[in-house]
Amino acid sequence: xxxxxxxxxxxxxxxxxxxxxxxxxxxxxNIANLWHLVSHSADGIWAVLLLWVFNGLVFANVQFAIxxxxxxxxxxxxxxxxxxxxxxxxxxxxxIKVANN
Numbered sequence: 001x002x003x004x005x006x007x008x009x010x011x012x013x014x015x016x017x018x019x020x021x022x023x024x025x026x027x028x029x030n031i032a033n034l035w036h037l038v039s040h041s042a043d044g045i046w047a048v049l050l051l052w053v054f055n056g057l058v059f060a061n062v063q064f065a066i067x068x069x070x071x072x073x074x075x076x077x078x079x080x081x082x083x084x085x086x087x088x089x090x091x092x093x094x095x096i097k098v099a100n101n
Contacts, residue, residue, distance in 0.1 A: 011067045015060025016052075022059070023052045 027035045027048070038044035 007067060008064060011064040012060040015058075015063035016056040018063065019052055019056035019059040022055055023048065026051075 027038065030036065038048055041047070
């Protein structure tokens with residue numbers, strides 16, 4: 001299995017575990033009376049499942065994005081760009097005076 005696929009699967013699983021902890025805390029602390037709504041509804045288990053899945057998608061993507069961003073090597077001598085000055089094209093950007101009314 002390629003390293004990038006292994007990295008993706010690992011961080012997606014971490015994201016879904018974080019989402020499970022998040023949903024458990026939502027239910028445990030009864031945020032917005034969520035525990036009462038879930039426990040007194042016939043479809044409460046589906047609501048918890050959907051809450052976990054959709055939060056899992058968000059947390060998994062954030063977790064993977066952080067992992068990719070942190071893959072950058074420090075101390076390789078690059079300063080983040082060439083710092084070239086960009087000049088406007090001749091005759092295209094001409095400042096005009098705006099009258100105040």
